[in-house]
Amino acid sequence: MSTLTTTPGSAAGDQLAAPAAAPANRPADRANPTRAVLMLEDGRSFVGEAYGAIGETFGEAVFCTGMTGYQETLSDPSFHGQIVIMTAPHIGNTGVNDADYESDRIQVAGFVVRDPARRPSSWRSRGSLDDELAAAGVVGISGIDTRALTRHLRERGAMRCAISSTLADDSAVNDPAAGDSAAGVDEGGQSAALAALLDRVRSSPEMVGADLAPVVSTPEPYVVPAASGTAQFKVAALDLGIKRATPAAMAALGCEVHVLPARTTGEELLALEPDGVFLSNGPGDPATADYAVEALRTVLRADVPVFGICFGHQLLARALGFETYKLTYGHRGVNQPVGDVATGRIAVTSQNHGFAVRAPLTGVTDTPFGRVVASHIGLNDEVVEGLECLDVPAFSVQFHPEAAPGPHDAANLFERFRDLMAAARQARAAVAGGES
Numbered sequence: 508m509s510t511l512t513t514t515p516g517s518a519a520g521d522q523l524a525a526p527a528a529a530p531a532n533r534p535a536d537r538a539n540p541t542r543a544v545l546m547l548e549d550g551r552s553f554v555g556e557a558y559g560a561i562g563e564t565f566g567e568a569v570f571c572t573g574m575t576g577y578q579e580t581l582s583d584p585s586f587h588g589q590i591v592i593m594t595a596p597h598i599g600n601t602g603v604n605d606a607d608y609e610s611d612r613i614q615v616a617g618f619v620v621r622d623p624a625r626r627p628s629s630w631r632s633r634g635s636l637d638d639e640l641a642a643a644g645v646v647g648i649s650g651i652d653t654r655a656l657t658r659h660l661r662e663r664g665a666m667r668c669a670i671s672s673t674l675a676d677d678s679a680v681n682d683p684a685a686g687d688s689a690a691g692v693d694e695g696g697q698s699a700a701l702a703a704l705l706d707r708v709r710s711s712p713e714m715v716g717a718d719l720a721p722v723v724s725t726p727e728p729y730v731v732p733a734a735s736g737t738a739q740f741k742v743a744a745l746d747l748g749i750k751r752a753t754p755a756a757m758a759a760l761g762c763e764v765h766v767l768p769a770r771t772t773g774e775e776l777l778a779l780e781p782d783g784v785f786l787s788n789g790p791g792d793p794a795t796a797d798y799a800v801e802a803l804r805t806v807l808r809a810d811v812p813v814f815g816i817c818f819g820h821q822l823l824a825r826a827l828g829f830e831t832y833k834l835t836y837g838h839r840g841v842n843q844p845v846g847d848v849a850t851g852r853i854a855v856t857s858q859n860h861g862f863a864v865r866a867p868l869t870g871v872t873d874t875p876f877g878r879v880v881a882s883h884i885g886l887n888d889e890v891v892e893g894l895e896c897l898d899v900p901a902f903s904v905q906f907h908p909e910a911a912p913g914p915h916d917a918a919n920l921f922e923r924f925r926d927l928m929a930a931a932r933q934a935r936a937a938v939a940g941g942e943s
């Protein structure tokens with residue numbers, strides 16, 4: 508299986524790297540718009556204007572329903588290899604600032620908006636989003652019917668796509684004006700350039716089978732110190748695509764967070780003598796990343812507390828023996844309702860996932876690491892959104908308690924992790940006391 512190795516604005520995958528003769532991505536000119544095409548794997552296409560950089564890019568088309576937080580979305584490493592469609596029609600209204608980035612670069616493979624802000628307005632803004640995308644070489648498209656596109660993906664599922672603003676001839680495109688019915692796929696009448704683009708989309712790498720965490724992970728370990736005072740707990744955090752807000756949330760609770768590359772082994776994690784091990788969110792298919800699953804099993808055997816979010820939740824599930832599967836179109840946005848099974852409380856959560864864990868919604872499952880229950884359930888479609896181990900100190904959630912962007916309903920989960928680490932330390936002290 509080929510692996511998506513997208514760099515912003517470039518073709519997805521080595522085998523799809525732009526031919527040497529292709530023009531380099533260059534900023535779109537707002538005064539003289541350049542025509543751009545979004546081509547889906549099933550042949551449906553949309554015509555709009557180049558937005559951000561002019562060029563050609565490939566990735567999985569996914570839609571995000573957040574009304575706000577486009578900067579955090581763009582820089583979330585979990586979106587690596589994906590072309591993100593914003594369902595909110597006005598994007599870029601507050602420009603860009605340096606505080607809202609969740610990693611050191613824009614991570615999406617491409618960006619689709621309906622109606623970009625012509626002039627950003629915010630006291631924090633230092634520039635416009637389209638200039639920022641152009642400077643980063645990120646190819647985008649604007650002025651298309653994002654509602655029709657989203658409905659198409661809801662019916663047909665997330666699929667590969669391309670954005671191209673460099674086609675020689677795109678005159679005969681299957682335009683959204685032709686209607687947004689699911690049956691509106693019309694490959695007939697397309698120009699040779701469009702047919703060739705469709706071929707390129709269909710030979711681009713798929714998200715299923717893509718092992719992308721090592722591509723976005725930190726090459727070297729680094730430490731985020733406790734936000735104030737002496738650190739109370741040492742956390743070893745496996746960076747599978749971590750967002751800045753995550754170690755910051757743990758540091759605010761008195762943790763010293765050691766952020767480690769994706770391929771760190773279980774033995775290396777334990778050698779740090781951490782109070783707890785954290786597994787981050789990340790891009791790609793959780794059915795890959797066997798290295799992290801193995802590391803996690805080593806940690807679980809050592810009875811060290813574990814907390815996983817999103818990709819980390821999926822990997823904890825795999826370590827326990829559950830399987831993961833691909834959702835039709837996933838959950839991406841800041842308004843996803845989740846029920847806490849134990850308390851009956853509902854949290855509105857931030858989510859960004861295309862895969863999910865296959866586990867029973869009710870009852871207790873026996874696993875090699877003891878009994879496990881589903882702790883959280885997605886209220887839109889009954890997807891397992893959390894797991895709790897009853898016999899080892901481990902739990903995980905599919906959503907994002909770090910909430911960047913998003914509501915803070917789930918922030919208490921970091922406190923739960925801290926309390927789990929405190930309880931484990933007390934238990935160790937009691938055992939040591941009993942032995943002496």
Ligand SMILES: NC(=O)CC[C@H](N)C(=O)O
Pocket residue numbers: 585787788789790791792793816817818819859860861862863
């Ligand atoms: N945000 C994440 O960690 C996403 C996890 C995984 N890549 C998925 O799409 O389901």
